[in-house]
Amino acid sequence: MFAQLATQLGSLFRNKIRNRLLFYTFIFICMPSKTIAVSEEAYESLDKMKNEGESFTDVVKRLVKRRKLADCAGLWSEISMEEMAEFHKSIGKLTRG
Secondary structure (H helix, E strand, C coil): CHHHHHHHHHHHHHHHCCCCCCCCCCCCCCCCCCCCCCCHHHHHHHHHHCCCCCCHHHHHHHHHCCCCHHHHCCCCCCCCHHHHHHHHHHHHHHHHC
């Protein structure tokens, strides 16, 4: 596949530039990778979590990255006391079954 692409691009360059010697180099970097199967639901969830310009690999690496407890400091600082009380009540309902 890469050889065919290089041949086609080479022909294009030769047709565009005549009577000149043209050197071109194609560098293909192939990173080792693994294929995994995920459900449609999991795929859609990952797709929603992707930031602009981010690959699925980036999303997975970001999600599995271990964080320090200190990284969580202040995450709840903008939640009102009413929201916190409602959250606490919801958790209580879940734990009681």
